[in-house]
Amino acid sequence: MPYIRKPFRGFLYFCSVLLLLFLAAGAPATAQEEAADTTEAAQADVEPSWPMDSLGRRTPRSAVEGFISAVANENYDKAAEYLRLAPSLQENLDGAELARALQRLLDQNGKIYPYALISNDTNGVQDDGLGPNLDRVGEATVNGETFSLILEKTEGPDGGPVWKFSSQTVQRIPFQDEEEAFVPLVSQLSPSVLEDNKWGGVPVGHWLAILLLVVVAYLLAWGIVSLALYLIRLSWYKVREEPTAGIVKAFALPLRIYFTVWIFVVASQQVGISIIVRQRFSEITLIVGVAAVLLLVWRLLDAITQFVQRRLLHRNNMAGVSALLFLRRAAKVALVVLGVITLLDSIGFDVTTGLAALGIGGIALALGAQKTVENFVGSVTLIADQPVRVGDFCKAGDVVGTVEQIGMRSTRIRTLERTIVTIPNGELSSLKIENYAHRDRFWFHPTFGLRFETTPDQIRYLLVELRSILYAHPKVDPSPARIRFVKIGADSLNLEVFAYVNAIDFDEFLEVQEDLYLRMMDVVEASGTGFAFPSQTLYIARDQGLSKEKSEEAEEQVQKWRAANDVQIPKFTPERIQSLRNTISYPSNGSSLQKKG
Known part of the structure; x- marks a missing residue:
């Protein structure tokens, strides 16, 4: 029974996080379109030399979002506007059919990078080695050969930048008759009623399959990680001792989440889940992957600090415990801030202004808390160097007495007259300290x-x-x-x-x-x-x-x-x-x- 409950609790935790992220990303494309409109409006304010493009093709990210939205609405004439067709292709092929063919290629053997990894700048990525007017946004495989999906910046009628799939990428799209006999595995296994009814431009069977893949991927990941941990415990005797045991345990849940994401991404492409569905989940998988890394750092921080805390308690070093707990809290706050910034950036919010404000606020806070920081650094110095410990009889400056407490801000010394003298740690760390407790004769x-x-x-x-x-x-x-x-x-x-x-x-x-x-x-x-x-x-x-x-x-x-x-x-x-x-x-x-x- 415990072997069933443990993965089930972990799966519920994983699904709850996944559901929240899915709601944040938004199932339909309306939230993304609104975000794209907001981004374009902001760019229009910055660069007023040309009007906003009606199809939202000013940046590589908005161009990809616009293409995915068009094919989701089965508006292939609009989707064709995101393809740059060479004159020879314009005469022989219909743009709408070519857009449909690109969708089938992405459904079967292609992928688009998560939107957070695609440039949202009108000039694209300048240091990717592709040239100033080209951006890589995904990959596809045709006849066993993998190639990059490239967007190319062109000049629109109004003189503004317009990003489209490059003519070289369009030329490698297979013709319709080459792929018309192919039926994805998910469509083969789905009942006709789930294939005939669509939601967001995709058969309902694909949405149900994607949820089933989440469950299967998590169970597989749980089994792989559990087997690996069992074999490690069986073959490595040190894994039963601290701190190795705590570190190995810290890796369990983050690895389970990471493998779940990896299996989910690979399996969704292999079974032929529509690119529309996969692209909706791409941001979520990216966020979950980053969350797994942050969770790993969080759990490692807990495991290591708990081990050190037990050692300090065994030595009755309460000042060291106080400093350790403070540092652990500070590190966790930094991880939370980093996670929030990454989440906001992944769902399309511009965090540059917020970071600048935090930087200015941090400088003001640092100036206001200068003495506090000085005392904290002094306490860390006292704990690391240990010129005195609790219970030592010493002379610090002109104060002679027994150290009763070393805190995060100050140290208390009981004098020979039985009074308590409190010395800030920043001042104490710079004093000449004579410790009588360590003399041997x-x-x-x-x-x-x-x-x-x-x-x-x-x-x-x-x-x-x-x-x-x-x-x-x-x-x-x-x-x-x-x-x-x-x-x-x-x-x-x-x-x-x-x-x-x-x-x-x-x-x-x-x-x-x-x-x-x-x-x-x-x-x-x-x-x-x-x-x-x-x-x-x-x-x-x-x-x-x-x-x-x-x-x-x-x-x-x-x-x-x-x-x-x-x-x-x-x-x-x-x-x-x-x-x-x-x-x-x-x-x-x-x-x-x-x-x-």
């Missing part, structure tokens, strides 16, 4: 100022013991971990620490930094010296002086290192570094985080 670089009473041996002691802490601490990267005596300042002797702390976030870094500071303060106290007071500070107290015993102990330790040639200055030996690695217990003994073995 934290820089630990304090400078210790020692009192001037500190002796050199005490400094040596501190250089060794403080650096030992860096090498021994499990959270400090040993390379490059160093402590150097860098400066004799105005009020202190300065030791500079340079090291990197391995921490996953800033809170952990603060914990490790606190531990390092406390350990280093213990070492400074154990060395017998102390931190210097700034000279600008007036310190009123009884000076306790320096500990003589601790100073002697430090000096004695340095003497022992000297005697053993073990002073680890200016740098530690690899063996010493290795012996010190991870010898410090962290967290410190007594901490609530210290686990008991």
Whole structure:
């Protein structure tokens, strides 16, 4: 049952679109004639040097429309006025019979291009390689040889251009007695009552046959595409995975419509459907073909964007999803506009003026929405380059905080004071952004100022013991971990620490930094010296002086290192570094985080 319902739903969709297009094109020729009259009136306003031609032969399109309308009304004397007869043919052949013969040729083995593809300019197509006064409007086959149907521009009695089927084309039309025994297949299969009754100059059987061909063509197209998709799924394992599955699925309906049009066009010519009927449906088939291409682009756009959207949602990139949805909507609007323009152009409306108006309106809109466009481009830049993401702690200009939202127009940052700062994306994309979230290590670089009473041996002691802490601490990267005596300042002797702390976030870094500071303060106290007071500070107290015993102990330790040639200055030996690695217990003994073995 689902295999029956699915094609039936698709067929109903296809038929509804086809019906609307058929009503837009108009079954009788009156709408086309009115459009031709309107076009000719407009051209008469532009080129008033000659009056309007009574038969509507000023342009190639109106000439073909006039010929088809004349044969549809079985007015072959009028149809003959659209043929350019050489003097030799005018003497031997009747123009009306020649027009009837051209109709039979088109019914059996010929075709006329859709009206939208035929020039509606008085000068025709100038760059088709046929010359300035010739235009190709169709094809026909005689005795297995295919040739082009050519219109030729001549000069009418009033001096204006008159387009007719060229004398070379007329000469290749078969005579009546060569084709009188031929009966089209559709006429052979139709009951006599359908052949005797006509509508629009064509037997009713042809109109019914054309509707039947639509059904048959769609079913054949559905079967071909379904079989092809089944074989692809059977032989190609990647078609079951995204995004390949979505792309293959997107091709199904457009290909079904396209094959329907192709089968319909070929079959209608092969069974001998009248050129009058086929020409009425030619514009519809052209529109449906263009609609199939636009539908394919639409479905591919949906398939690809849905796949990318799922990936962005998986990564929790909501800003990317917003940009993707906006771009998808913009692309779909552009497709709709393109489809409407193509539809209007196909049914004979002049869209040049409308496009010019849209261009002027687009410029005005672009000027008015300059900031909006700038912010949108900035948001696309932020999403593509990703200098910051939602949740990152960063500094943008003079704003420091955590990114909470990246929208299509602006980005919101929550500052350290818990306020929200909104920055337009156009401005943010041009700022210098410092992202703290992506750093792998934290820089630990304090400078210790020692009192001037500190002796050199005490400094040596501190250089060794403080650096030992860096090498021994499990959270400090040993390379490059160093402590150097860098400066004799105005009020202190300065030791500079340079090291990197391995921490996953800033809170952990603060914990490790606190531990390092406390350990280093213990070492400074154990060395017998102390931190210097700034000279600008007036310190009123009884000076306790320096500990003589601790100073002697430090000096004695340095003497022992000297005697053993073990002073680890200016740098530690690899063996010493290795012996010190991870010898410090962290967290410190007594901490609530210290686990008991």
